[in-house]
Amino acid sequence: xxxKLLFSFIVLINLYNKCEGGSELVQKRxxxxxxxxxxxxxxxxxxxxxxxxxxxxxxDLGNILTxxxxxxxxxxxxxxxxNDFYTLLMTDPDAPSRMEPTFREFRHWLVVNIPGNxxxxxxxxxxxxxxxxxxxxxxxxxxxxxxxxxxxKIDFDxxxxxxxxxxxxxxxxxxxxxxxxxxxxxxANFFExxxxxxxxxxxxxxxxxxx
Numbered sequence: 001x002x003x004k005l006l007f008s009f010i011v012l013i014n015l016y017n018k019c020e021g022g023s024e025l026v027q028k029r030x031x032x033x034x035x036x037x038x039x040x041x042x043x044x045x046x047x048x049x050x051x052x053x054x055x056x057x058x059x060d061l062g063n064i065l066t067x068x069x070x071x072x073x074x075x076x077x078x079x080x081x082x083n084d085f086y087t088l089l090m091t092d093p094d095a096p097s098r099m100e101p102t103f104r105e106f107r108h109w110l111v112v113n114i115p116g117n118x119x120x121x122x123x124x125x126x127x128x129x130x131x132x133x134x135x136x137x138x139x140x141x142x143x144x145x146x147x148x149x150x151x152x153k154i155d156f157d158x159x160x161x162x163x164x165x166x167x168x169x170x171x172x173x174x175x176x177x178x179x180x181x182x183x184x185x186x187x188a189n190f191f192e193x194x195x196x197x198x199x200x201x202x203x204x205x206x207x208x209x210x211x
Contacts, residue, residue, distance in 0.1 A: 082116035132202035147183035
């Protein structure tokens with residue numbers, strides 16, 4: 001009896017994980033929330049990218065998280081070949097608002113040449129900064145994408161950007177990044193956020209001023 005219950009439990013867990021990480025579900029949500037075509041031109045098979053913040057806050061294909069919840073760099077998990085190199089991107093296509101995205105896209109995080117899924121040993125080009133949607137601009141989409149670098153390790157020609165600098169963040173293009181470095185999307189996720197009381201701290205940090 002115990003063995004039967006254990007087997008049933010394992011089957012349920014596998015079904016849950018399959019649903020959470022199912023390519024069809026991820027593609028469906030990316031299309032429904034218009035990340036295709038606002039960020040990506042097209043989609044193929046794409047896994048669920050696990051994005052975990054402190055206090056058990058997680059991105060979950062369009063759930064709402066506050067800027068306060070996402071102020072610290074999250075943990076990222078995805079399946080990878082340890083012999084391949086990957087790129088991790090976090091981008092906001094709704095700058096300064098979804099209705100008028102005149103600064104689309106705003107880059108929040110960019111790491112290239114990640115060996116497998118060992119992000120700490122990748123090359124951080126743009127340091128992480130949490131969500132900072134301006135007041136009265138509604139919900140913004142914050143999109144996490146992991147790409148396989150089809151041609152192996154790349155020589156990225158962009159400048160290093162600290163988490164106190166706005167340089168090279170606004171008016172960027174994921175499509176251009178994909179085309180330039182021959183990237184292949186393998187995993188994705190996103191959350192939405194709107195203004196809260198922590199946003200002024202984010203904006204002050206990006207101003208480069210010291211407190």
